Amino acid sequence: MNLIKRIMIPLGVTVIVLLGVQLGNLHDYAKAADSNQEFPKNEISKINTSQNNLTFVLIHGSWADVSFFDETAAALRKQGHTVYVPELPGHGVLNKDKNVTHEQITNAVVDYIKKKDLKNIVLLGHSFGGTVIMTVSQQTPDRIRRLVFFNAFVPLNGESLYDQLPPPIKETFGKLSQASGDGTILLPFPLFRDAFANTASLEEAKALYSKVKPEPARPLEQKLDLKKFYELQIPKSYLNLTEDTALPHGDYAWHPKQSSHLGFFRYIEGDGDHFTTVHTEPRMIAEKFVEAGRD
Amino acid sequence: MNLIKRIMIPLGVTVIVLLGVQLGNLHDYAKAADSNQEFPKNEISKINTSQNNLTFVLIHGSWADVSFFDETAAALRKQGHTVYVPELPGHGVLNKDKNVTHEQITNAVVDYIKKKDLKNIVLLGHSFGGTVIMTVSQQTPDRIRRLVFFNAFVPLNGESLYDQLPPPIKETFGKLSQASGDGTILLPFPLFRDAFANTASLEEAKALYSKVKPEPARPLEQKLDLKKFYELQIPKSYLNLTEDTALPHGDYAWHPKQSSHLGFFRYIEGDGDHFTTVHTEPRMIAEKFVEAGRD
Amino acid sequence: MNLIKRIMIPLGVTVIVLLGVQLGNLHDYAKAADSNQEFPKNEISKINTSQNNLTFVLIHGSWADVSFFDETAAALRKQGHTVYVPELPGHGVLNKDKNVTHEQITNAVVDYIKKKDLKNIVLLGHSFGGTVIMTVSQQTPDRIRRLVFFNAFVPLNGESLYDQLPPPIKETFGKLSQASGDGTILLPFPLFRDAFANTASLEEAKALYSKVKPEPARPLEQKLDLKKFYELQIPKSYLNLTEDTALPHGDYAWHPKQSSHLGFFRYIEGDGDHFTTVHTEPRMIAEKFVEAGRD
Known part of the structure; x- marks a missing residue:
C-alpha cells in the first residue's frame, strides 16, 4: 500500500x-x-530531443570493475553517445582498500562527475550500482537527467543492500565476509556460474569468473540515508533482463519487487542474465540503455 | 479460490x-x-478451419480512437482478414458527449454489429475496451466466435474499471476527473510517456500524445452488471504485451491478475507496451491477434 | 522461508x-x-568442457510418448549430441497397462539407463517427467551430470503431482479418472487446445491431439518419497517457456513456484507453450536444452 x-x-x-x-x-x-x-x-x-547524443555514466556492481561495460560502452559510442565508466574504489585497479565505505564510493563518483563537469547525465547503475546512483543523485541532482536502474538494488530509506536479499542469502553473505578475515566476499564458482552467468557457456562463465575479485562487504551492509533521494524529481527507469536470477524470482525479484521501490518509473525489458549479456550482446544492451535513458 | x-x-x-x-x-x-x-x-x-479469413471487431480503449488500430488493421487485411473498428461514443470524432455512459458505448457497438450483420466475430478489446466487449457479448453472444482481451480490464460482476486500479491511482483519477470540471480525465504527458509509451522514442511519444483527448470518466467509474458474461460459453483469449506497465506489474498486473478473472482462457504473449507497439510493429501485433483470435 | x-x-x-x-x-x-x-x-x-557432445536422456510427460521429442532430438543430434528417449510404461506403444505405478515407470527408466550403461547424463524431464527424473536420480545419482526440469513438476518430499495443482483442477482430474472406469484421464480437446497448445494453429492443435491417449492417473496421484532427492548434490536447471499455461500463471505457476522447490538452480527461459513448441521450433528448443544441460 x-x-x-x-x-x-x-x-x-x-x-x-x-x-x-x-x-x-x-x-x-x-x-x-x-x-x-x-x-x-x-x-x-x-x-530536449537530441536523443542521438546522450551522456551516460555507467556504474558497475559488485564483483565487477570498469571492464564490465567495455563492449556495451563501445556499442553506445558507435551510436554517437558519450560514455563515462568510473571505477569504484575497492574494485578493479582501485581495489586496494578492502575497508572502503559506501560514502567513499559515492564521493569518488561525485568527484569524477564534478571534475569532468558532466551535465545532463543519464546515470545508470547495475546491481549494487543501484545503491550508488541513489546516493550520488542526492549530491548532484542538477547534473542528472535520468536515473536508470539496471537489475539494480533499490533500498528504501534507512535500508542496506543486504536488506533486499532473501534472509538465507543475507546470512550466508554475512558469514562469507566474516570468514574471509578481511571483510570481503568471494562468490563460489558454482553460484556465480548458475546464478550470475546462467545463459553463458562454461567457457564464457570461466572467462568472466577469472576477473571476479573479492568484494568489500561493508558497502553492502551499510544502512543508507536515502531520504533526499525519495524526494528528488529526477525521472527514473528500470531495465530488467528476464533471465537474471542473481536475485531469485518471486518475492525478492528485481522486478517488480526492487523496481516497485521507485514508485513511478519507466519499465524496459530484455533477454539476458546478470553478468553475461552485457558482454555477449552489447548492441542489444546498448539499445536497451538508450530506451531506458532517453527523455 | x-x-x-x-x-x-x-x-x-x-x-x-x-x-x-x-x-x-x-x-x-x-x-x-x-x-x-x-x-x-x-x-x-x-x-471451422477457415482461419485465413477471420472477422475482427476491434474495440479501442481510453484516450484512444479508431486510429489506434490503423496500422494493425491494415496488416490484418493484408493477411486476408476482415476488420471492423467502430469508434466509441465520447471518443475521436464522436467525442462531443463528455457525459457518455457505459450503456451508450455498449449500445453503439451492438448497433454497429447488428447493422452490419456481422457474424462469427473475433471481438477484441484493448484496455478499457475489455469492459466493452464484456457488456457487448452479453447482448450479442451468438455473433461472437471468440473474445480477445488485449491488455484489457476484466472487472468481476458488479465492479467498475476503477475497481481494478491500485487505490492511489484510482484516487488520483477520481480527483483528475473532478478537477476537469467536465467529468473528463487528461493524462499528464510524463505519465503517458513513461507508463503508456515506455518503449517509444520521445518523438514517437509526443506524436502519440498529440492525439490524446480528455477521456470521459463516467464509463470508468460505473459498476457493471456482468452476471450474464460470467455465464456465457464464448471461448476467451488474453493477449499480454510484457512491457505494458499501464497497470503496474505485481498485485494489480494485466496478467495474471486481470486475466485470472476470465477463469479458463488461452494465453498469448508478445513484446511491447500499452500504446506504442500497435503503431510501430503492426505485423507482429496482427500475428498475435490471429494467434489469440483463431479457433 | x-x-x-x-x-x-x-x-x-x-x-x-x-x-x-x-x-x-x-x-x-x-x-x-x-x-x-x-x-x-x-x-x-x-x-569437463566437452560441451559439444552432451548425453541427453529425455523423459516425456503425461498425454505424451516418445514422439514428443522427435524433432528436438533430431536437432540435438545434428549438433553432435547423443540423445536417448525412453518411452514410459503406460504410454505410447507400452501403454497397455493402465494401472502402471510411479515405481514401475521409475524402474523402467533406471533399467534403460543401466542396460545401456549411460553415464554423465543430462537427465531432462518435461511436465510429469519432472517427477520421474527426481525418483530416477535417487536410484542412479552417479550416472547423472545435471537434471533439467522443463516446465516440469517438482513435488516436495511426500507430495504427489496432484498436490502441485490448483485445487479445482486437482479435483476435476480426480473426477475424470474416476469416471473413465479404467483409472485414466483424457484431456478434453478444448482444454488441450487452449491450455497445452495455445500458440498452435487449430490444425496443429488437432494433429497434436490426435496422438493424445488416455493418461494413467495413478502415478499422478501417488505421494512420492523424495527424501534422498533433496539431499542429492546433482546440479539442476529449470527451463521455462513463458507462454506455457498448462499450469496457470500466478500462485501455482511453473516458475517461480514449482522451480522454487529446487532451491538453487540455473534458470533458462524461452518462448513457447506446453505441447506445440518442441515440434514447431525444435532448433530453438534444442539450444535451450543445451543452455540448461551443459556444465
Whole structure:
C-alpha cells in the first residue's frame, strides 16, 4: 500500500516541474490535470530531443570493475553517445582498500562527475550500482537527467543492500565476509556460474569468473540515508533482463519487487542474465540503455 | 479460490457444447471425460478451419480512437482478414458527449454489429475496451466466435474499471476527473510517456500524445452488471504485451491478475507496451491477434 | 522461508564437492568462501568442457510418448549430441497397462539407463517427467551430470503431482479418472487446445491431439518419497517457456513456484507453450536444452 502510494508522488512532482505549477500533495493532482487540459503542444516540443547524443555514466556492481561495460560502452559510442565508466574504489585497479565505505564510493563518483563537469547525465547503475546512483543523485541532482536502474538494488530509506536479499542469502553473505578475515566476499564458482552467468557457456562463465575479485562487504551492509533521494524529481527507469536470477524470482525479484521501490518509473525489458549479456550482446544492451535513458 | 474455481466452469461447458452432452456442474466432468474417450476424430475436423479469413471487431480503449488500430488493421487485411473498428461514443470524432455512459458505448457497438450483420466475430478489446466487449457479448453472444482481451480490464460482476486500479491511482483519477470540471480525465504527458509509451522514442511519444483527448470518466467509474458474461460459453483469449506497465506489474498486473478473472482462457504473449507497439510493429501485433483470435 | 533456506544447501554442497572440503551446514560456508579465495584457476579448467557432445536422456510427460521429442532430438543430434528417449510404461506403444505405478515407470527408466550403461547424463524431464527424473536420480545419482526440469513438476518430499495443482483442477482430474472406469484421464480437446497448445494453429492443435491417449492417473496421484532427492548434490536447471499455461500463471505457476522447490538452480527461459513448441521450433528448443544441460 505504502509502496503503491509512492507511485503517484514522484509523478505528481514531475508534472509540477513540467507545468511550472506548485503542487504539494495528492489533492493537487486536480490542479495538474486541469492545467494539462490547456497543455500547450509547443511546450512539449521544447523538451530536449537530441536523443542521438546522450551522456551516460555507467556504474558497475559488485564483483565487477570498469571492464564490465567495455563492449556495451563501445556499442553506445558507435551510436554517437558519450560514455563515462568510473571505477569504484575497492574494485578493479582501485581495489586496494578492502575497508572502503559506501560514502567513499559515492564521493569518488561525485568527484569524477564534478571534475569532468558532466551535465545532463543519464546515470545508470547495475546491481549494487543501484545503491550508488541513489546516493550520488542526492549530491548532484542538477547534473542528472535520468536515473536508470539496471537489475539494480533499490533500498528504501534507512535500508542496506543486504536488506533486499532473501534472509538465507543475507546470512550466508554475512558469514562469507566474516570468514574471509578481511571483510570481503568471494562468490563460489558454482553460484556465480548458475546464478550470475546462467545463459553463458562454461567457457564464457570461466572467462568472466577469472576477473571476479573479492568484494568489500561493508558497502553492502551499510544502512543508507536515502531520504533526499525519495524526494528528488529526477525521472527514473528500470531495465530488467528476464533471465537474471542473481536475485531469485518471486518475492525478492528485481522486478517488480526492487523496481516497485521507485514508485513511478519507466519499465524496459530484455533477454539476458546478470553478468553475461552485457558482454555477449552489447548492441542489444546498448539499445536497451538508450530506451531506458532517453527523455 | 473462487477465481480458480471458475477456471473449470467455462471449460466444462465448452466441452459440453463440443460433445453435445448436457453437463451442469463440476461432477459432470466425469461424463465429459468419459465421452471424450470415444471422441470421434472426425468431429474435430468438423470444426471451422477457415482461419485465413477471420472477422475482427476491434474495440479501442481510453484516450484512444479508431486510429489506434490503423496500422494493425491494415496488416490484418493484408493477411486476408476482415476488420471492423467502430469508434466509441465520447471518443475521436464522436467525442462531443463528455457525459457518455457505459450503456451508450455498449449500445453503439451492438448497433454497429447488428447493422452490419456481422457474424462469427473475433471481438477484441484493448484496455478499457475489455469492459466493452464484456457488456457487448452479453447482448450479442451468438455473433461472437471468440473474445480477445488485449491488455484489457476484466472487472468481476458488479465492479467498475476503477475497481481494478491500485487505490492511489484510482484516487488520483477520481480527483483528475473532478478537477476537469467536465467529468473528463487528461493524462499528464510524463505519465503517458513513461507508463503508456515506455518503449517509444520521445518523438514517437509526443506524436502519440498529440492525439490524446480528455477521456470521459463516467464509463470508468460505473459498476457493471456482468452476471450474464460470467455465464456465457464464448471461448476467451488474453493477449499480454510484457512491457505494458499501464497497470503496474505485481498485485494489480494485466496478467495474471486481470486475466485470472476470465477463469479458463488461452494465453498469448508478445513484446511491447500499452500504446506504442500497435503503431510501430503492426505485423507482429496482427500475428498475435490471429494467434489469440483463431479457433 | 523454508524453501529459500534450501537455496543455499545444495549450493553449499556443490561448493564442497568442487573444493573437496567437508562442509555440513550453513556455518561452514565460511570455510568454502575462505578456500575459494585461493581457488586455483586450473581447477576450473579441469571441469569437463566437452560441451559439444552432451548425453541427453529425455523423459516425456503425461498425454505424451516418445514422439514428443522427435524433432528436438533430431536437432540435438545434428549438433553432435547423443540423445536417448525412453518411452514410459503406460504410454505410447507400452501403454497397455493402465494401472502402471510411479515405481514401475521409475524402474523402467533406471533399467534403460543401466542396460545401456549411460553415464554423465543430462537427465531432462518435461511436465510429469519432472517427477520421474527426481525418483530416477535417487536410484542412479552417479550416472547423472545435471537434471533439467522443463516446465516440469517438482513435488516436495511426500507430495504427489496432484498436490502441485490448483485445487479445482486437482479435483476435476480426480473426477475424470474416476469416471473413465479404467483409472485414466483424457484431456478434453478444448482444454488441450487452449491450455497445452495455445500458440498452435487449430490444425496443429488437432494433429497434436490426435496422438493424445488416455493418461494413467495413478502415478499422478501417488505421494512420492523424495527424501534422498533433496539431499542429492546433482546440479539442476529449470527451463521455462513463458507462454506455457498448462499450469496457470500466478500462485501455482511453473516458475517461480514449482522451480522454487529446487532451491538453487540455473534458470533458462524461452518462448513457447506446453505441447506445440518442441515440434514447431525444435532448433530453438534444442539450444535451450543445451543452455540448461551443459556444465
